[in-house]
Structure formats: structure tokens, C-alpha cells
Amino acid sequence: MTSALVFRQLFDATSSTYTYLLGDGASSEALLIDPVFEHERRDLALLRELGLRLVATLDTHVHADHVTGAWLLKQRCGSEILLSEAAGAAHCDRLLRHGERVAFGSRYLEVRATPGHTNGCLSFVLDDLSRAFTGDCLLIRGCGRTDFQQGSPGLLYRSVHEQILSLPDDCLLYPGHDYRGLTVSSVAEERRYNPRLGGDIDAADFAGYMQHLGLPHPKLMDIAVPANLRCGRPEGDAGEAMADQQWAALTYSFSGIWEITPHALEEGLAGAAAIQLIDVREPQEFVDVLGHIPGASLLPLSQLAARMDELDARRPVVAVCRSGARSAQATVLLQKSGFSQVANLNGGMLRWRAEALAVEGGGD
Incomplete structure (x- = not known):
């Protein structure tokens, strides 16, 4: 029998980033997906109040718009830092590959490699196929950009169609960001209504669309990317960031x-x-x-x-x-x-x- 799932969706208003908490009700073991550096205390408070023990943090990719809270959380509670093998980051405890599982109690997430936004993008699918966490690979009625950090429209198109839109219709999709206040979608919705990747849009249509977005680079990119290649570990006196x-x-x-x-x-x-x-x-x-x-x-x-x-x-x-x-x-x-x-x-x-x-x- 599958243990009850504890699930919370958390939000950082500055970067419009979603952080996801998943806990196993029987063992009280928990994971955090895409934690944000500035919300380490918030996340620890929620874990404490729900009676959960954080065993690992997972980042869907090397973020360009915020700094991960992975290193801070490891200092606080000994959680492992998990990231794609293709990300090229330092200070990871476990490098993830496509098809692996990340366990928390009797539950697990399946790791799916979904490159295209970045080389190291991962999506995580819950064991019963009821939920998937897509990072910036597939957003609600959108997708991550492909014009920096080894981005590739062709790779992203294949990733989304082969690894995400191939899931059951009723699988809920939770993105890494949303800028309009939307919180969740589904495979059936995105397959039908996503204006970039749904319907009859083919790889050539998608590539043409993505190559003409003309978006400015994220404001924090020069800070966030180097910091996230260290898994959020501050430079210099790292202990200073832990002051209480x-x-x-x-x-x-x-x-x-x-x-x-x-x-x-x-x-x-x-x-x-x-x-x-x-x-x-x-x-x-x-x-x-x-x-x-x-x-x-x-x-x-x-x-x-x-x-x-x-x-x-x-x-x-x-x-x-x-x-x-x-x-x-x-x-x-x-x-x-x-x-x-x-x-x-x-x-x-x-x-x-x-x-x-x-x-x-x-x-x-």
C-alpha cells in the first residue's frame, strides 16, 4: 500500500519560482524541489511544523534567475544535494541520470532527463504517475527559453514530447515558474492548448517560434549561474550566511x-x-x-x-x-x-x- 503523500507548493515572488515539498507520511522523510536561497528559514519552519525530515534537495537545473537554497539546507539539516550529472556543478552529493529513482520513505521520484532549456534539465515524475515536476522545461501554456546555457529548440521539443507529454492525460504538471499566478496544469491540457508545443505544432514550427522570442537575459544571471554551479554555497566566509x-x-x-x-x-x-x-x-x-x-x-x-x-x-x-x-x-x-x-x-x-x-x- 502506498504511503500518504504530504505535498506543498511554495512561491518566491521575486523570481516567480515554485518550490515543491514532498513528504512520505509514514516515514516523515521529505524532498524539496528547487529551493530558493532566501527562503531557507521558511522551508525549515514548514518542515518542522509538518514533522518532516529533509533527506535531499533536488534542483531541476542550474537556475539563472535565483540562487538555490540547497547548500544552506544541507548545513541546517544534513540533506543531500542532488543535481543532473550534465549540470557540471560542484558540491553535489549525488549526480542524477535519466531513469534513476530518488526515494523518500516508501515513495520515490523518477528522474527524466529533459534537456533543451539547459543541458542539465531534469523533470521528476512521482511514482504513481499522478504528478510531474517539469522545472523550466515545460511551463503552463509555455516553456523555458532556449537561447543560452546550451539551450536547443530541437532538444527541448523532443524532451517535452517524449518525456512529459507521453505521461497519462490526468498527470498533473507543476512548473518551475509562473508569471501569471497559475499553479498547475495537466498533460491533456498542455498537449492540447500549449501554444508552443501542443496541437499540431512540429519541431520546425517550434524552432522558428523560439528563435524569434528576443528576450533579455535574466537580471541576476551573472550572479545566479556561478552561485548555482556551487549549489548555492556562498563565496568567501560561507558561515556568514548562516548567522542567526x-x-x-x-x-x-x-x-x-x-x-x-x-x-x-x-x-x-x-x-x-x-x-x-x-x-x-x-x-x-x-x-x-x-x-x-x-x-x-x-x-x-x-x-x-x-x-x-x-x-x-x-x-x-x-x-x-x-x-x-x-x-x-x-x-x-x-x-x-x-x-x-x-x-x-x-x-x-x-x-x-x-x-x-x-x-x-x-x-x-
């Missing part, structure tokens, strides 16, 4: 904020971190049944923007409210105002009280 907030035991949530648990905050308040603890509830809540944390300063969310000068931007700040919702908003406001060491108390006063930690005021 070290003033407390924090976790980065999928919603994009740093969080601290009640016990970690209790330890921090007793230590030498000089934490500024602000309670962003209204005055009546500060003294109601939940009480407040000893040493907290009342700074209601409604007044925060006007009173930020009461805080020292050089010292860590932890925001707290009843449940963690308003204080999460407070952390966002503080970060936008230049506070770099900011965290939200996870669960707020409700969790603080539930863990029987010290309060001032309040009741049973």
Missing part, C-alpha cells in the same frame, strides 16, 4: 517571525541577555485574571508606533499578549522599524500560565 539570532533559543515560524517559548524566555530573563519584555495588551488586560510576567513593561499595540523611542534598538525585545497574535504583529512592526533582535512569546500569557510560570497579579 543568538541571544536566546528561538525558532523561526512558517508565518515569518521569530518565536520564543515560555521556558526559554524565563531562562533569558534570568540571564545576561538584557531582554526588554513588552506586554502589548490593553491596560485593563495587564492586571486582569491572567496577570502579567514580572518585569514586563506595558506598551499597548495601539501605542507601539508612537512610543518606540522608549525601547533600545540595540537590545533584544520580546513581545507578549494574551495568545500570541497581537504580539506577533508587534514583532513585525518592530522589525520594520529597524529592531533586529525581536521575538514573539509563543502562545502568549495563556501558555505562560498553563506552564505554571511566575506572574504578577491575576488569579486562579
Whole structure:
């Protein structure tokens, strides 16, 4: 019996790149396809919240529009870096060839070589043929360009027709990019409606179309391609890119904020971190049944923007409210105002009280 699949489609607005998370529900092993360097924390937060363990990252090709997050993710959780043998990249743990399988738990992806956009383009097909991840080879009602990085219209035409459009009609196709907000297509749709590769279009028609696109090169090409030939490993002091907030035991949530648990905050308040603890509830809540944390300063969310000068931007700040919702908003406001060491108390006063930690005021 096939294990349940965990599947998420993630998006980078800057480069219009899709990243795909696939997990095996039974073993909790997971893969990430086309991770983006700037979203390493987002991806790790989602893995943690879904209870998954990343075993490998797969890039469909050497990207020219963004830097892969493969190397960063390997530093964080020991995941292997997988890329086409034809890509010519350094720092890979496994070089992939056509027909190989990449396992995650009891599930796997089949590797299909689909050159034409670049020599090293790969597409990945799920074991039950229900999904395929086409990178830039086949886009929704489009395809990747063929005018640089060893691109070839002839190769791309054959790749798409032999390796992707030969899949079952109902196989869902997930592209590497989309610039119009489209998220998924199918083999039947693209075979019929793709204006470049569908219908009665032959290889000569396709080559003529692609040779007259006249597109400018990607803005980040001179940065992204060399970086991706290193699998995203930064030049110089690579450790600098891994810098985190070290003033407390924090976790980065999928919603994009740093969080601290009640016990970690209790330890921090007793230590030498000089934490500024602000309670962003209204005055009546500060003294109601939940009480407040000893040493907290009342700074209601409604007044925060006007009173930020009461805080020292050089010292860590932890925001707290009843449940963690308003204080999460407070952390966002503080970060936008230049506070770099900011965290939200996870669960707020409700969790603080539930863990029987010290309060001032309040009741049973």
C-alpha cells in the first residue's frame, strides 16, 4: 500500500519560482524541489511544523534567475544535494541520470532527463504517475527559453514530447515558474492548448517560434549561474550566511517571525541577555485574571508606533499578549522599524500560565 503523500507548493515572488515539498507520511522523510536561497528559514519552519525530515534537495537545473537554497539546507539539516550529472556543478552529493529513482520513505521520484532549456534539465515524475515536476522545461501554456546555457529548440521539443507529454492525460504538471499566478496544469491540457508545443505544432514550427522570442537575459544571471554551479554555497566566509539570532533559543515560524517559548524566555530573563519584555495588551488586560510576567513593561499595540523611542534598538525585545497574535504583529512592526533582535512569546500569557510560570497579579 502506498504511503500518504504530504505535498506543498511554495512561491518566491521575486523570481516567480515554485518550490515543491514532498513528504512520505509514514516515514516523515521529505524532498524539496528547487529551493530558493532566501527562503531557507521558511522551508525549515514548514518542515518542522509538518514533522518532516529533509533527506535531499533536488534542483531541476542550474537556475539563472535565483540562487538555490540547497547548500544552506544541507548545513541546517544534513540533506543531500542532488543535481543532473550534465549540470557540471560542484558540491553535489549525488549526480542524477535519466531513469534513476530518488526515494523518500516508501515513495520515490523518477528522474527524466529533459534537456533543451539547459543541458542539465531534469523533470521528476512521482511514482504513481499522478504528478510531474517539469522545472523550466515545460511551463503552463509555455516553456523555458532556449537561447543560452546550451539551450536547443530541437532538444527541448523532443524532451517535452517524449518525456512529459507521453505521461497519462490526468498527470498533473507543476512548473518551475509562473508569471501569471497559475499553479498547475495537466498533460491533456498542455498537449492540447500549449501554444508552443501542443496541437499540431512540429519541431520546425517550434524552432522558428523560439528563435524569434528576443528576450533579455535574466537580471541576476551573472550572479545566479556561478552561485548555482556551487549549489548555492556562498563565496568567501560561507558561515556568514548562516548567522542567526543568538541571544536566546528561538525558532523561526512558517508565518515569518521569530518565536520564543515560555521556558526559554524565563531562562533569558534570568540571564545576561538584557531582554526588554513588552506586554502589548490593553491596560485593563495587564492586571486582569491572567496577570502579567514580572518585569514586563506595558506598551499597548495601539501605542507601539508612537512610543518606540522608549525601547533600545540595540537590545533584544520580546513581545507578549494574551495568545500570541497581537504580539506577533508587534514583532513585525518592530522589525520594520529597524529592531533586529525581536521575538514573539509563543502562545502568549495563556501558555505562560498553563506552564505554571511566575506572574504578577491575576488569579486562579
